[in-house]
Amino acid sequence: MTTISKNGFWGKLKKPIYAMAPMADVTDAAYRYIIAKYGKPDVQFTEFTSADGLCSAGKDNLMKYLLYDEIERPIVVQLFGNNPENFLKAAELALELGFDGIDLNMGCPVKDVVKTGSGAALINNPELAKEIIKSTKAGAGGLPVSVKTRIGFNSIAIEEWVNHLLDAEPAAITLHLRTKKEMSLVEAHWETLDSVVHLAKRTDTLILANGDLKDLNHADEMIAKTGVDGVMMARAIYGYPWLFDRSRTKENITVEERLNIMVEHSVLYEKVFDKKKNFAVMIKHLRAYASGFDGAKELRVMMEHVDNSDDVKAKINDFVTCRKSTSLSIS
Numbered sequence: 001m002t003t004i005s006k007n008g009f010w011g012k013l014k015k016p017i018y019a020m021a022p023m024a025d026v027t028d029a030a031y032r033y034i035i036a037k038y039g040k041p042d043v044q045f046t047e048f049t050s051a052d053g054l055c056s057a058g059k060d061n062l063m064k065y066l067l068y069d070e071i072e073r074p075i076v077v078q079l080f081g082n083n084p085e086n087f088l089k090a091a092e093l094a095l096e097l098g099f100d101g102i103d104l105n106m107g108c109p110v111k112d113v114v115k116t117g118s119g120a121a122l123i124n125n126p127e128l129a130k131e132i133i134k135s136t137k138a139g140a141g142g143l144p145v146s147v148k149t150r151i152g153f154n155s156i157a158i159e160e161w162v163n164h165l166l167d168a169e170p171a172a173i174t175l176h177l178r179t180k181k182e183m184s185l186v187e188a189h190w191e192t193l194d195s196v197v198h199l200a201k202r203t204d205t206l207i208l209a210n211g212d213l214k215d216l217n218h219a220d221e222m223i224a225k226t227g228v229d230g231v232m233m234a235r236a237i238y239g240y241p242w243l244f245d246r247s248r249t250k251e252n253i254t255v256e257e258r259l260n261i262m263v264e265h266s267v268l269y270e271k272v273f274d275k276k277k278n279f280a281v282m283i284k285h286l287r288a289y290a291s292g293f294d295g296a297k298e299l300r301v302m303m304e305h306v307d308n309s310d311d312v313k314a315k316i317n318d319f320v321t322c323r324k325s326t327s328l329s330i331s
Helices: 008-012 029-039 059-066 084-096 119-124 126-140 158-167 190-200 216-226 255-273 279-289 296-305 309-322
Strands: 017-020 075-080 101-106 145-150 172-176 206-210 230-233
Touching: 008 101, 017 206, 029 255, 075 084, 084 101, 084 126, 101 119, 101 126, 119 126, 119 145, 126 145, 126 158, 145 158, 158 172, 158 190, 172 190, 190 206, 190 216, 216 230, 255 279, 255 309, 279 296, 296 309
Parallel strands: 017 230, 075 101, 101 145, 145 172, 172 206, 206 230
Antiparallel strands: none
């Protein structure tokens, strides 16, 4: 019988590890596919999904968040909530659906999440947090269980909080280097990592860090400074699915590539979600792609009023015609 390591795929990754952060209404199945195609990271995560919801009568409405393609592997489902029993059941579903791992969101600072005792609220309830990890492992069938969290609630309490998490032996802990109170309003506290790296050395738990990383060169610099096992990158992916491809830079991405990927992403979004998600979600992506070239501002304005991929294609062709470009072929 094959024995599954408690760290699963995490234990097989080459260090340092470069992960793509889960972001609601950003890193959905369509964009993760595009990212995997043009600059695949070592790990990708689904948008965070309610463990409670997956155990309710409304479960079918949440399944769109659990879509993925083989190209994305290793792909990890991220769950949030505060009921250990529901985490066990949701973990069983994740195993059934073929995910490579399960990540527990213990860092979301959004008020509606925190007030239910979920997300960052678990920083103030470490015993419940450990019970959730334990229950998730019980339902995971050998899939590795990881945690994404913050370095404190109202103030930095990184050593105390991380020690609690390490006691539960997750495969990995990703630290967003701000407190819940700080949201994303201050610079990330990279200077706090020394103690965490030291604490984790007595365990098999990997430590990843997240916050304000601009590109892979910046990530390399911070890994070297702090000694973490890897990083998780977030906002740098907006409009730039080539982020994890070291052969590409913003300077060598052509306008043609940017325009064509706007169409490709739009078509894929419609194909993947088949009207299960509003096309308006795509607008933030389209506006992000339209940057860094002559006329980009004009194109961003044009993208504010599109309802489907045909609209996107038509607007881009209008833009190209007005710019008298002959080098672009929209497929």
